[in-house]
Amino acid sequence: MARVAVVGAGFGGLAAAARLVRLGHDVVVLDAAAVTGGACSRLEQDGHRWDAGPTYTLLPAVLRDLFRKSGRPLEKELDLVQLEVLREHRFADGTSLALPGGSRGAQVRAADALSPGLGEQWASYVASYTETWELLRTDLLERRWSPDVGRPETARMLASRTSLRRAARRGLRDRRLRLVAAHPYDVDGHDLSGVPAWAGVVAHLEQRFGTWTTPHGMAVVTELLAARLAERGADVRLRTPVTDVVVRGGRAVAVASADGEVDADVVVCAIDPRRLPALAPYVAASQPAMPPVVSHLGLEGELPPLAHHETVLHGDPLLVVRVQPPGSAPDGGAAWTVLARGRGAEDPVRALAERGLHVRPHVVTRLDLSPRASAERWGGSPLGVRWDGRATQRQRLGPRTPVPGVLATGAHAAAGPGLAFVGLASALVAQEVPAV
Ligand SMILES: Cc1cc2nc3c(=O)[nH]c(=O)nc-3n(C[C@H](O)[C@H](O)[C@H](O)COP(=O)(O)OP(=O)(O)OC[C@H]3O[C@@H](n4cnc5c(N)ncnc54)[C@H](O)[C@@H]3O)c2cc1C
Structure with missing residues (x-):
């Protein structure tokens, strides 16, 4: 049995700790904050009530695997x-696209409704990633990447200089579809x-x-993981x-903490490694991706209608409005979260009004977080490393690090x-932690 010190109790740290405890290791988790979960x-x-960060997830199988391998199956505890x-x-230009998830056919119909013919354009762009996913999954995501074991196609893909901008330009003639393809990276602040x-x-x-959520918000996931750790006697x-x-x-051999030194055979860094001097020199070449301006709004009265969980208003600033689940506000009210990036992002409520969503008169409470405030709150950016070309993949630490006995997970390793x-x-x- 190894004694493992996990640094950071965000989703990354909790997920690693929950698996390690189940494997029989002696786990201590240390977090600077007063509560677990980090941005989740x-x-x-x-x-x-608002989810501070994630309001949905990709790849539900990842959560299902985590819950099964750390105790009870997810279905027993959580409605996903x-x-x-x-x-x-x-x-x-005033047009809009409500893009369904989990179905090629539904996406084709929705894109065709935007303009006839766009369905096929979108579908063939998405289909061009079928092999990419298989290569990534088997060579990089489900086992540690090693050029000796990974396939040459994967090595070529990781070494390619082609950027997402170029790939989207090549595959998508329609400018609006290019915005759709770019969205996950635009909103996270990448060039x-x-x-x-x-x-x-x-x-x-x-x-x-598809994308998945829970009826009571995504924070439930980290709350359940923390409860599981307590149940299994993790410290x-x-x-x-x-x-x-x-x-x-x-x-x-240990981590240095406010509690003094905590001995460990293995240290799992689940925070930004820049915060730990022993690791910082190895990540000096990369930068964190900074969070957007976030405005959590408590609203009442007749609100502009939003039909979906997430609405993206393209332009400068880029605005994303997320409607929190039912029950997140007192009767008759609503809880929204607005993410904003770009010109005028400092005041998302004003920026929304400029796009025709007038919510200011309905705001009864408001909690604003600047990018700096978010990074301070979570001791680093929950968005991990900023993409700065193909080398960024190599510059990330994880799962191994150059310091023997230190592993890395979390957004900065993902x-x-x-x-x-x-x-x-x-x-x-x-x-990677030696078997019991
Ligand atoms: C506004 C926003 C919206 C998002 N929306 C989504 C979404 O819808 N779907 C999705 O999948 N993802 C989303 N994400 C990304 C998601 O939040 C992250 O992928 C995930 O939370 C990262 O988890 P983590 O454990 O790596 O880091 P964090 O959640 O940042 O946790 C880090 C933890 O480490 C602790 N810590 C930091 N420094 C120290 C230290 N020196 N010592 C001890 N403890 C320390 C912090 O207190 C914190 O608890 C969003 C992020 C943001 C900011």
């Missing part, structure tokens, strides 16, 4: 429901010319597997910032965006 947690104010429409895109073409696989995953220490990894004799990829990164970490 709940915010409350004046009777309103598919969102019929991924999001509604509203374009500057598309620095994002490798293979990262466009997200469109394939959304079409094939979870909150309000305990970790300041470094202690390396002796060329190997990690190959793609969001909980699904972080969940996969945590599964890799669990594979």
Whole structure:
């Protein structure tokens, strides 16, 4: 049995810890905050509730695998429901596209309704990622990438200089469809010319597997994982910032924390490695992707109608409105979260009004987070590393790091965006800890 110190109790740290405890390891989890969950947690104010970060996930199989391999199956504890429409895109020319998830046929019909012929254009773009997904899944996401074991096609794909901007231009003549393809990376603040073409696989995953949420918000996921850790006797220490990894004799032997040194055979870094001096030099060449401006709104009265969980208003600023699940506001009210990037993003409510969504008179409470405030709150960006060309993939740490005895997971180690990829990164970490 190894003694494992997990640094960070966001989704990445909790997912790794839950697997490791189940494998029989002695696990201590340390987090600087007063609650677990990191960005996958709940915010409350004046009777309103918001998911602080994630409101849905890709690849439900990742959560199902995590729950099964760390105790009880997910179905026993959590209702994971598919969102019929991924999001509604509203374009500057006044047209809109409500793009369904989990169905090629439904996507074709929706894109054809935008303009006849666009269905086929979108479907063949998405289909071009079928092989990409198989290569990524088997060579990079479900096992540690190694050029000795991975297929040459995967190595070529990872080494390709083609950017997502170029791939979308090539595959999609319609400008609006290019915005749809770019959306997951635009909203996370990446410059598309620095994002490798293979990262466009997200469109394939959304079409094939859909996006999923829970009726009570995504924070339930980390709450259940924390409860599972408590049940299995893991030592979870909150309000305990970790300041470094202690390396002796060329190997990690402990973490330095506000509680003093905590001994460990293996350290799992589930935070931004820039925060730990022993790891920081190895990630000096990359930068974090900064969160958007986030405005959590508590609303009442007659609101502008939003038919879907997520509405994207393309333009500058880019605005994303997420409607929180029923029950997130007192009777007759609603809870929305607005993400904003670009010109005028500092005041998302004003930016919404400029696009015809007048909510200011309906705001009864409001919780705003600047990008800097978000990064401070979670001790780094929950969006991980900013894409800056194909080298970014190599510059990320994880699951192994150059420091013997230190593994890495979380958004900064994950190959793609969001909980699904972080969940996969945590599964890799669990594979790397020596068996009992
Ligand atoms: C606004 C927003 C919306 C998002 N929406 C979605 C979505 O809809 N779907 C989706 O899949 N993903 C979404 N994401 C991404 C998702 O939040 C992340 O992928 C995920 O939460 C990352 O988890 P993590 O554990 O790596 O990091 P975090 O959630 O950032 O957790 C890091 C944890 O480490 C702790 N910590 C930091 N430094 C230290 C230290 N020195 N010592 C001890 N503890 C420390 C922090 O307190 C925190 O608890 C969104 C993110 C944001 C910001």
